[in-house]
Amino acid sequence: MKYQSQKVAKPYFIAALALFFGQIVFGLIAGLQYLHGTFLFPELPFDVAHMSHTNLLIVWLLMAFMGAAYFIVPEEAQTELYSPRLALVTFWVFLTAATLTIVAYLFVPYSHLAAITGNAALPTMGRGYLEQPLPTKIGIVLVALSLLFNVTMTLIKGRKTSINLILVGSLWGLALLFLPAFYFPTDTVKASFGWWWIVHGWVEGDWELILGALLGFILIKMTGVDREIVEKWLYIIVAMTLISGLIGIGHHYYYTGAPSYWIWLGSIFSALEPIPFILLIGFSFKMLMQRRREHPNKAAMLWALGTPVMAFLGAGLWGFMITLAPAQYYMHGTNFTAAHGHLAFFGAYAMISLSIISYAMPLLRGRTANSSAAQRWEMTGFWIMVLSMLGIALALTGAGIVTVILQRAADDPMGFMQVQDKARVFFWVREFAGVGFFIGLLVYLRSFFIAGEYEYASEMKQALAV
Amino acid sequence: MKLPQAFPLRPCTASWVVLLGLTTITFELGSGAPGQTLMAAVLALTLVKGQLVVSYFMGLRRVRPLWRLVMAAYLATVGGIIALAYLTA
Amino acid sequence: MHTETSVDSAQPLPGDFAIWIFIFAELAVFGVLFAAYAFARSAHVDLFNVSQLTLNRTYGFANTLVLVTSSYFVARATQSIKAGRGTACGNWLAGALVLGGMFLVLKLVEFHQDFAQGITLSTNLFYMFYLALTFFHFMHVVMGMVILAVVTYKAYAGRYSAANHTGVETGGSYWHMVDLVWIILFALVYVIH
Numbered sequence: 001m002k003y004q005s006q007k008v009a010k011p012y013f014i015a016a017l018a019l020f021f022g023q024i025v026f027g028l029i030a031g032l033q034y035l036h037g038t039f040l041f042p043e044l045p046f047d048v049a050h051m052s053h054t055n056l057l058i059v060w061l062l063m064a065f066m067g068a069a070y071f072i073v074p075e076e077a078q079t080e081l082y083s084p085r086l087a088l089v090t091f092w093v094f095l096t097a098a099t100l101t102i103v104a105y106l107f108v109p110y111s112h113l114a115a116i117t118g119n120a121a122l123p124t125m126g127r128g129y130l131e132q133p134l135p136t137k138i139g140i141v142l143v144a145l146s147l148l149f150n151v152t153m154t155l156i157k158g159r160k161t162s163i164n165l166i167l168v169g170s171l172w173g174l175a176l177l178f179l180p181a182f183y184f185p186t187d188t189v190k191a192s193f194g195w196w197w198i199v200h201g202w203v204e205g206d207w208e209l210i211l212g213a214l215l216g217f218i219l220i221k222m223t224g225v226d227r228e229i230v231e232k233w234l235y236i237i238v239a240m241t242l243i244s245g246l247i248g249i250g251h252h253y254y255y256t257g258a259p260s261y262w263i264w265l266g267s268i269f270s271a272l273e274p275i276p277f278i279l280l281i282g283f284s285f286k287m288l289m290q291r292r293r294e295h296p297n298k299a300a301m302l303w304a305l306g307t308p309v310m311a312f313l314g315a316g317l318w319g320f321m322i323t324l325a326p327a328q329y330y331m332h333g334t335n336f337t338a339a340h341g342h343l344a345f346f347g348a349y350a351m352i353s354l355s356i357i358s359y360a361m362p363l364l365r366g367r368t369a370n371s372s373a374a375q376r377w378e379m380t381g382f383w384i385m386v387l388s389m390l391g392i393a394l395a396l397t398g399a400g401i402v403t404v405i406l407q408r409a410a411d412d413p414m415g416f417m418q419v420q421d422k423a424r425v426f427f428w429v430r431e432f433a434g435v436g437f438f439i440g441l442l443v444y445l446r447s448f449f450i451a452g453e454y455e456y457a458s459e460m461k462q463a464l465a466v
Numbered sequence: 467m468k469l470p471q472a473f474p475l476r477p478c479t480a481s482w483v484v485l486l487g488l489t490t491i492t493f494e495l496g497s498g499a500p501g502q503t504l505m506a507a508v509l510a511l512t513l514v515k516g517q518l519v520v521s522y523f524m525g526l527r528r529v530r531p532l533w534r535l536v537m538a539a540y541l542a543t544v545g546g547i548i549a550l551a552y553l554t555a
Numbered sequence: 556m557h558t559e560t561s562v563d564s565a566q567p568l569p570g571d572f573a574i575w576i577f578i579f580a581e582l583a584v585f586g587v588l589f590a591a592y593a594f595a596r597s598a599h600v601d602l603f604n605v606s607q608l609t610l611n612r613t614y615g616f617a618n619t620l621v622l623v624t625s626s627y628f629v630a631r632a633t634q635s636i637k638a639g640r641g642t643a644c645g646n647w648l649a650g651a652l653v654l655g656g657m658f659l660v661l662k663l664v665e666f667h668q669d670f671a672q673g674i675t676l677s678t679n680l681f682y683m684f685y686l687a688l689t690f691f692h693f694m695h696v697v698m699g700m701v702i703l704a705v706v707t708y709k710a711y712a713g714r715y716s717a718a719n720h721t722g723v724e725t726g727g728s729y730w731h732m733v734d735l736v737w738i739i740l741f742a743l744v745y746v747i748h
Binding site: 476478479481482485486489490492493495496497500504505508509511512515516519520522523524525526528529530533536540543544547548550551552554555 | 566567568569579586589612619627629630631633634728732734738741742
């Protein structure tokens, strides 16, 4: 770790992992509530468990991205962060706001929360992922502005690399794309547009660029491949993301009251959205094959290779399944979407976050890589989480198939609750896989508590002895 | 295609003139009666024009055969799909 | 007079290889759009035939001539810089830019006429494709002109030479792609029926 100010990334990463843990706890609760609707009712009803699960996801990913920015920007710019103190203050503000918000979800009835936080003055509450009270939303904007100010000032005074420019540029995009959160018209068609500008704009656009920048940084550091080669790959990936994703947003407009030309434009362009993910796989494996060194952090390399593969499966493959208008006509809003959402969010954004944490955390703790024992625990955690998440996706896909057959495509459709009943076995499998995921998470977290750094000497001896 | 030494025009200039001519023919055919012959003719002309741009403007005449094949395959594929769609209309 | 000496048929693609990946990607996207148009038409032949007749083919023809000529100018620019003549290169590129600007103006006039007649993306399936395709291409002409403008500036500033002119070939290749796409588009949308 070359610059002292990179240290500020550490609290962000730690908080990210803690919030990730919280996210999964609520996920297990919500998953069980699919099967026993009155589990923990009325203290913790499903809607509260659900929004705690999703909101914690967003916050922990944002924490991870911010930590990544504070770690990467100084190193790429070859200068200390503009204001480490601002970064730390911002961290505490963000963590406090996030914690208070979750506590408020849990202990204050939602409508009352809306009343006491000024929702009547500027309504923003009540939409998925955007359930936060107005003060929290404003807090998010201020935290984002603080981050942007800090990293931009650092970038201005330092070396400008493609990675830096893409990362800082997309962080600006992230902040700007959040602004529609304050736009909540009564016209449901327009409200839907605004919602998707944030959600699609983030996860099928802006965040893909962040992923590319983070992956590029990790691969340059770990493989020693020429920066120029990495940069060329990134330009192409960025270009394909924008080409496919900008008009590809239309795949959310088919059946929401938008003009019908979106059926064509959305289908054609969103069909291309898997391409950047295919390129990311090619990119990471090509860099691996052309590597000039054997980096001792094997765990981080595993994360860096696993991320594009899982991202392609979740975002590219499962996404493609539901993207064409004729298919979506039957599958819209079913568990196909939930399967895609889980596998894509984890495969792309959770995994790239865990990748950068895997690479950076040992450095933040004063070593190049963790001990082999710690790395084994970490890699075991990786595999358990990856396989469990694939299990979750397959289970939810099964539930989705039941819905399409019995409720959407049938000549004599069954009612919603009847169909949910028929899909119970899949919800059990999902919960089971979810428990597996939680175990994987625990194994992964354990790895941070295994002492010691990479044993160069003994690993070298072993390698030579073979 | 190698032009004889005495030919007064550069290859790219000759291509340009041909392209202008083929474009004019395409335009004129546009006022013709609809039909498969017209469609086939215009499509063929278009692919020739495309190949001229690829060979002489992009300058791919001298590059590795792989790339020439890729571009030729692209034109053939797009032309083929269009022909297929129009024929099965 | 231009003579051809050795024919070395194993050269790499002109310019930076990365732009070619981008070019192939763009060609693929437009190819998909053309295919979509063709298949959409096959289900609505009469609608497409009738609506197509309302297009102003003369504008399309003029635009094709303009774009083909601008592509020719870019090819001449590349040849100039290969002979070490930076200013001549800049002049050819400037000419290409002027023609590119003419394309944009003609297209905007055509769009204005369309909108004045109340034609929008929602009018019918043919107009949806026509407007979407030509607008999408329009944006690529704009992008191509931005690239060419940068290259033109550098050419005039003497930043290229006979030995070092990758930028000219890179920017030029992109422009030729824009031209190639229009050639197909004009035939498909304006002419073939």
